[in-house]
Amino acid sequence: MRKEHDFLGELEVADELYYGVQTIRALENFHITGKHIDPDFIKSLAMVKKAAAMANMKTGxxxxxxxxxxxDAADDVIAGKLADQFPVDPIQGGAGTSLNMNMNEVLANRGLEIMGHPKGSYDIINPNNHVNMAQSTNDAFPTAIKVCAIIKSxxxxxxxxxxxxxxxKKADEYSTILKMGRTHLQDAVPITLGQEMGAYASGIRRGIKRIKSAMEGAHVINMGATAVGTGLNAEPSYIHDVAYELSEVVGEPFYTAENLxxxxxxxxxFADISSGMKVTALVLIKMANDFRFMASGPRCGIGELKLPPRQPGSSIMPGKVNPVIAEVLNQVCYQVCGNDLTITLAVENGQFELNVMEPVLAYNLFNNMCYLKNGVNTFVDRLLVDLEVDRDQCAYWLNRSVGIVTALLPHLGYEVCSDLAKEAYNENRAIRDIILERGLLTEAEMNHILSPEEMTKPGIAGQDVLKNSGN
Structure with missing residues (x-):
């Protein structure tokens, strides 16, 4: 054992530990999640400490x-060594001071070991005086959040x-599969399954753009701000040097904020980044729900899609298979939305010169990045790649629907089309059969107007054919 002290008093620390007295106090105080700090966050804070040491050496x-x-000690941590020396809870009071001091103590003691001195020889390398030089938790901790967010993004x-x-790929593969489009959960007008898949892709692309745009702000840091942003105890040259050094360490450009x-x-x-993920999650929820609806049944529902069977769906109903992959993506996205609210509350609850709620903010931000990544990968690997289509079922619902009558409006008029729709509903007949029976269009004209190429693009369906036929 070795004895260490802070201004609250003296504690004994097991000699094999690289952390010290302030980490032990954090362990006594915070038993919240039962989880460990995200490994990428530990790596990111070590990168910040390395950059600070390099900048402080440069200033002399x-x-x-x-x-x-x-x-060298920071490099060990960045490489994943000493991972068991960061036991503090992710949610902690003190604006992240517990983790910051945990890192300072580990780097100091590992540095002492590298130099051939016993752990705890803080007169040689001190966690506060040397490792934390020209820093405060208030600039090192949020900078590490930004580094970690970039890594995880x-x-x-x-x-x-x-x-x-x-x-x-599915949009191309399904480009000729005509199906009934739906609004208000009711039949609307035809659309191709490929067009639906392309629309989902478009929404996700927008999400990527939204997240990338938000991530640009993570490259602006407040290193050198120290406690309240005034730069107390930091050399003026250090403030610019540390941003350069961090850029070199991480491999990403970092810039000093104009107003520290x-x-x-x-x-x-962080609210911007979280919001980008939340809004993307909303798009994913809608897509996953559409897949579940289109795969419903399969015999007593819509049944247009055939989701790959991944596990038995019931403990009591033999043969039942549920859309578990789409369901888990929904649940992941619900969690992302809930965590976004926590992040929002943490962001708004700063007072005066500091936001002390950054630990819970960071915890939920990193969880969301992990959950969303895993949920999306699961959806692609376990559902989308092996997705199949019941073409006959798509055609069945299309032919039974009166929604196709909308394509006939320019040719037969609203009143005639309304009468056709009413008769089709009342007599449970196909629109095609009624039109041919009344002699309103020939079969060739009908087939052209109601073809996938005509009904799923801008313009008046079948206009050229009808002109040529004299109608």
């Missing part, structure tokens, strides 16, 4: 031998792009 304020030991965007690509006080007390950028 940090001794080079100490600085290099801190950098890449696989999320990749998953959404996979979904777009697969939907576009604003960047320290406002966290609206």
């Amino acid at each position: 304020r940090l001794n080079v031998s100490i600085g290099k030991a801190i950098v 890449k696989p999320l965007i990749d998953s959404l792009q996979r979904l777009v690509d697969e939907l576009e 006080i604003d960047a320290t007390n406002n966290t609206d950028i």
Whole structure:
């Protein structure tokens, strides 16, 4: 055991531990989620500490031998080593001070070990004086959130792009499958299944654009702001150097905020990112619900789509298969929407020069990025790739619907079409049969007007044929 102290007093720390007294106090105080800090967030904070040490060495304020030991220790953490040395709960009071000090203590003790000194020799490398030099939790913690969000956004965007690509493949594959379009859950006018798939792809592309646009704000950081944004205890040159060094460490461009006080007390950028994911989740919910409706039945519902069977659907009904993959995407998106509310409340609840609610904000932001990525990948891999279509069922509903009468309006007029629709409903007959029976159109004219090419694009269906026939 070794003894460590802070201004609250002295505690014993097991010698094998790299963290110290302030981490132990956090462990005593916060038993909230039972979860560990996201590994990418730990890696991101270590990147911030590495960049700060490099910038402080550049200004000449940090001794080079100490600085290099801190950098080497940070590299160990970035590589995934010492992962078990970050036990603090993700949701914690103190605006993230618990995690910041956890990192400071681990880097100090690992740096001491690298230099050949015993852990706890804080007169040589001190968690506050050296590792936290020219920093505060109030600039290091939100900067690490931004770094982590950038890291996590890449696989999320990749998953959404996979979904777009697969939907576009389906759009081409189903481009000639004519089916009944529906509004208000009622028959409307014909559309191709390919057009529906293309529309889903278009909505997801918009989501990707929305998230990418929001992520631009994550590249603006407040490093050097220290406690309240005034830059107290930070060299002026450090403020610019640390943004450059962080860019080198992460491989992404980072820029110092024009107003460091604003960047320290406002966290609206995280609301932008969360909102981009939430709105994308809303588009995904609508798409997943459409798939569930079109696959309903399969014999006593719409039954136009055949979802790949992934597991038995009931503990009591033999042969039942449920749309579990579409259902899980729905639930993922509901969770994303709920977490967005938590993030919204955390963003609005800053006071004066700091938002102290960043830990819960970060926890939910990173969870949303993970959940949404996993949900989308599951939908693509377990449903969309092996999706099948019941072409006969699509044709059956189309031929039974009176919605196709809308395409005849320019040729027969509203009154005649209304009468046709009424008779079709009352006698449960097909519109085609009634028109041919009355001699209103020839079969050739009918087939042309009601062809997929004519009914699913702008213009008056069958106009050329009717002109040529004299009608």
